[in-house]
Amino acid sequence: MSRAERIENTLADHFSLEHLEVIDESQNHNVPQGAQSHFKVVLVAGSFAGQSRINRHREINSALQGEFDGGMHALAIHAYTLDEWRSRFGQAPLSPPCLGGSKGQASPGVGD
Numbered sequence: 001m002s003r004a005e006r007i008e009n010t011l012a013d014h015f016s017l018e019h020l021e022v023i024d025e026s027q028n029h030n031v032p033q034g035a036q037s038h039f040k041v042v043l044v045a046g047s048f049a050g051q052s053r054i055n056r057h058r059e060i061n062s063a064l065q066g067e068f069d070g071g072m073h074a075l076a077i078h079a080y081t082l083d084e085w086r087s088r089f090g091q092a093p094l095s096p097p098c099l100g101g102s103k104g105q106a107s108p109g110v111g112d
Contacts, residue, residue, distance in 0.1 A: 002024075003024070003039070003067060003070075003072065004022045004024050006067065007022045007039060007041065008020060008022045010063055010064060010066075010067070011041065011043060011064070014059075014063040015043060015045045015047060015063075016047060017043060017045050018044040018082050018085070019043070019044035020041070020042070020043055020044075021040075021041065021042040022040075022041050023039065023040040023041075023042075024038070025076070026039075037071060037072060037073040037074065038072075038073055038074045038075075039074070040075070040076040040077075041075065041076070041077055041079075042078045042079075042080075043060065043078070043079045043080070044079075044080050044081070044082055044084075044085040045079070046081065046082060048079055048080065048081045048084075049081045049083075053079070056079040057077050057079065060077050060079060061075070
């Protein structure tokens with residue numbers, strides 16, 4: 001099972017989700033091919049209502065601690081209530097391009 005699949009399963013087990021996206025962004029960073037080290041998650045859950053952004057992130061990071069312990073390096077988190085998600089028209093912001101290593105040049109249209 002890939003790390004993305006484990007992340008998806010873990011988050012689905014921990015939260016009652018309306019929407020979930022797990023995106024492997026490792027190829028955008030200066031890591032070995034197939035590293036599975038950099039991810040972005042987009043979650044929509046009713047349980048986020050009344051929680052600050054930092055508390056949402058803490059809860060998600062806590063659920064995924066095993067993946068961090070197993071070598072996941074970075075996780076971009078976009079956590080919304082259903083109303084927040086709808087007000088954004090169902091779109092999450094793009095992650096900024098990594099500026100380190102040999103992959104420092106952003107692809108056209110990325111991060112614009």
